[in-house]
Amino acid sequence: MQSLAFFNNKGGVGKTTLACNMASYFAREHDLNVLVVDCDPQCNASQLLLAEEMWEDLYANRRDSSNKTLLKALRHIRAGDSQVDTDLPLYKSERFGCDVLAGHPGLSILEDRFSSSWGELLQGTPGGARRTLWAGTLASSVRYDLVIFDLGPSLGALNRSVLLGSEFFMTPMSADLFSLYALDNIGTWIKSWVRDYERSAKTIREEHDDDFVEGGLPETLPVASGYLGYTVQQYVTKNTGGQLRAVNAYDRYRRQIPERAQVLAEYQAPSVVDLNIGLVPNMFSMVPLAQAQHAPISDLTPADGVRGAQVSQHKRYVARLREIGQRLAENLGIGG
Template identity: 50%
Template sequence: MQTKKSIAFFNNKGGVGKTTLACNFAAYAAAQGISVAIVDLDPQCNATQLLLSDEQWEALFEDRSRAESLTVLHALSHIRLGDSDTVTDLSSMESERFGVHVIPGHPSLAVVEDKLSSSWSEFERKDLGGARRTCWARNLIRSLNTSFDLVIIDVGPSLGALNRCALIAADTFITPISSDLFSLYALENIALWLSDWLVTYRDAYDGVARKMPADLAKFPEITRQLPLTRGYLGYTTQQYVTKTSAGERRKTQAYEHFREQVPESIESLTAMGVVREPDLDLGIIPNMFSMVPLAQAAHAPVSALTKEDGLRGAQFSQQEKYVDELNRVFAKILDRASR
């Protein structure tokens, strides 16, 4: 990549294959010679479980105090105690089969949500400490970008304070969706949520800048203009199950109806100015059926699965087809993110 980048994979609706997409994209980028780190900011830790082997996972979490020091929770050590500093010298773990480094998640991230929500309120009241705590993830990602070309941020399905911090940290974001009514609602909710807090963020920043400009200048992670405001890359659509006729997929009317409404639902993001591409449709993610649990069990990307991982018979040709479809989408994402 020509420049250091961070990408968040974000949707407040669950069940859209977000983590699978993010991790397989990370493996694709790594295969192109790009150094990649994945930061798991989902308290459910799905990316961590997919990327790390069973042995790594058990060694990491069998000791509770050790787990806190070796996961992303360590970055919040001072903030959890009421201070404002971010720990940025985190150790990463290597995912051998994905070819990436991992900053593992931790279930206790869910407990930090209230602290981050309070920090946002303090930031709104023009408090510098509140601003620093709100921008903790941006501080961490900036630090990681000194070692890695690409940082991928996986988040949980919510519109809470933790995900707000993640999006403040990201240069760009992608919304994986499915072709259903609730995905349309999710897109509209995301736009409303973003439009609300982005305005608040700028107002709060201006207040802090007026109140203590010299002190604010000491923290370059806190900026008035967030990359997010011009960094929406678009959406991927999870393929629905279709029937085939003469080798061609037959469209399912209800799902096509919802998919055709996506551009309209996303217009509010365009109005906010966060869209920089004329075509936001990044492509369709194939429904890979049994190959997804195989990949999860093997802690491997779909492209790397072998017969030792359980692939059998026709699955090899299916794998080749899925990987071709995924790579077309991934190449488009990487191209856009590199600009």
């Protein structure tokens, strides 16, 4: 089993679209059993992956929805315990070919719980460490080849807990100034989190040896050597005299990304071939069409509304996404 978090604390970078389409790629092209865990309180991945009648049933009754979503897995943690409920309510995404553990808008109320758990970990408390690493416990409890965590745009306590519990992470980006700042932020915080965890883990080993062993708390975090790289979202180009030309600012920022990404290179996974995973095409109307059909880009057909000039565009988009999937698979160490 491998677990992979799609993360950027900057929003609007196409993270959820990429995460869901890569889930479909690995399920279909590599015949993997894939689970997508929607950790974003906005629940965009759940809405994309599941048909309308499914997610309407999930969220129609607020009282029942907590038992049909990720909140069920976290119900003991919500109550102050450290156990993860591994009897998970999973749903099949027929068009994407993967399973889904749906998100919930109430996930945001767990920020304080995970923040206090982190403080307890730093004080050498085993329970705080277990709560902090809940995502790793969840991923190891399910029978899937690949668990994909889709995170919201935040460096808050919830996302920290998912990142620290994941084996790998990648950073979808846009070529803009704020994405460059995001790389710096992520690098700074990952370094701090890993350092503080390892120091606290040592304290827990020394003072609570039995708890440490039985709780399955690692001495070091897998994510400390789990960075797989970045993708860059293509900017909309301008048409001049029938020729598409790149916007100067976009090119300027895109050229800076490889150097700025070096702040995360020290956490690079050993299997990484190239941190630059690829350029995600701006797929214009294809994205809302895929959202309306709850389907991956690669699975869209004329019956879904792909017509006229969109047919050739669709082929180009599918080819580009497959290239990204192949590079991501290489960086994960997954064979063809």
